[in-house]
Amino acid sequence: xxxxxxxxxxxxxxPLVAYAMACLGGALGLRCTTRALLVTHSRRPxxxxxxxxxxxxxxxxxxxxxxxxxxxxxxxxxxxQPITYASLGLAIVMVGVGLFIVGYRxxxxxxxxxxxxxxxxxxxxxxxxxxxxxxxxxxxxYSTATVAASVVIAVVAATAALWAAGRVxxxxxxxxxxLVMGLAVTGMHYTGMAALDVHLHSASAGAAGGPPAxxxxxxxxxxxAFLLLAGAVMMFDPLMVMGGPAQxxxxxxxxxxxxxxxxxxxxxxxxxxxxxPAGHPRQHVSRAPQNR
Numbered sequence: 001x002x003x004x005x006x007x008x009x010x011x012x013x014x015p016l017v018a019y020a021m022a023c024l025g026g027a028l029g030l031r032c033t034t035r036a037l038l039v040t041h042s043r044r045p046x047x048x049x050x051x052x053x054x055x056x057x058x059x060x061x062x063x064x065x066x067x068x069x070x071x072x073x074x075x076x077x078x079x080x081q082p083i084t085y086a087s088l089g090l091a092i093v094m095v096g097v098g099l100f101i102v103g104y105r106x107x108x109x110x111x112x113x114x115x116x117x118x119x120x121x122x123x124x125x126x127x128x129x130x131x132x133x134x135x136x137x138x139x140x141x142y143s144t145a146t147v148a149a150s151v152v153i154a155v156v157a158a159t160a161a162l163w164a165a166g167r168v169x170x171x172x173x174x175x176x177x178x179l180v181m182g183l184a185v186t187g188m189h190y191t192g193m194a195a196l197d198v199h200l201h202s203a204s205a206g207a208a209g210g211p212p213a214x215x216x217x218x219x220x221x222x223x224x225a226f227l228l229l230a231g232a233v234m235m236f237d238p239l240m241v242m243g244g245p246a247q248x249x250x251x252x253x254x255x256x257x258x259x260x261x262x263x264x265x266x267x268x269x270x271x272x273x274x275x276x277p278a279g280h281p282r283q284h285v286s287r288a289p290q291n292r
Contacts, residue, residue: 003138003198004073007066007190014069015186018062021227023182025058026161028230029099030174030181033165036103048103052096054230057223059095059123059185060088063130064216066189072198075136083133084219087126094122098162107166116159123154123185127192138200146195150188157184 008015032051036044064084070077098119105111127150131140157180164177 001200003075003200005196005198006071006073007193008069009071010069014066018066018189019182019186021058021065022062022185023178024227025055025061026181026185027175027178028227029055029058030161030165030178033099033103034174037166044103048099049096050230052099053092054227056088056092056095057226059126060091061220061223061227062186063127063189064220068216072136075138075200078135080133080135084130087130087133088223090129091122091126094125095119098122098158102162102166107163112159112163116162117155119162120155120158121151123158123188124151127189137202138198141197141199143195146191150192150195153184153188153191157181157188
């Protein structure tokens with residue numbers, strides 16, 4: 001029996017909130033990745049891990065906010081929580097692999113292609129694993145061509161986002177990149193949903209057709225709180241938010257070795273207002289008259 005599906009039972013509210021979650025996670029993750037390229041190897045894994053968790057949590061939250069508007073007429077929906085949370089872990093791990101490749105190899109060439117592909121597959125895998133955790137009196141069937149299109153969208157979006165993380169240094173440019181990434185990820189979600197056909201075993205007259213808020217909201221609290229915490233961490237890092245002296249030398253060289261960046265940071269950190277670096281006495285002496 002063919003099921004009747006409504007993906008927008010709350011109108012544009014759930015798509016817009018879902019898009020905002022994807023943008024938030026993308027913005028935090030991209031800024032963390034950018035920050036990772038400006039620090040030494042000892043601190044780089046922490047920033048990349050934070051970026052992975054931010055992007056993975058943002059995508060996962062986007063998915064289940066969008067699913068709040070999903071209804072199957074006559075079929076109450078429930079979620080298998082182990083599978084649902086496994087989809088979150090899968091997203092974070094696969095996004096993390098992609099970010100670490102770009103973080104250590106640079107956002108160019110083979111590293112960018114490999115990292116973007118793994119990250120995009122992680123986004124798509126999270127979506128379809130999350131869908132497999134839905135429980136109702138029926139089953140899903142998918143259009144192979146539309147599923148393939150959704151995976152391509154995810155891979156292209158992830159590759160573009162990682163390229164932006166390695167190339168873009170300004171805050172406004174990063175925000176713009178996150179808006180594009182959020183649009184692509186949300187588009188991937190609804191493309192995947194367009195591939196869906198629902199076959200019901202039986203219909204329950206008058207039964208609610210969607211997951212109760214009491215099921216989804218508690219699951220979303222943890223990832224959403226993490227995104228807010230990651231945002232707070234960013235706000236207290238001036239170099240992350242406003243940019244810093246280390247940006248200029250690496251702007252056209254994504255993935256520049258951390259040692260070169262560290263030496264530049266060490267040199268600029270000794271600057272005093274109105275003076276030359278304190279660690280360079282010869283330059284300081286050069287301010288004396290030339291005939292001495």
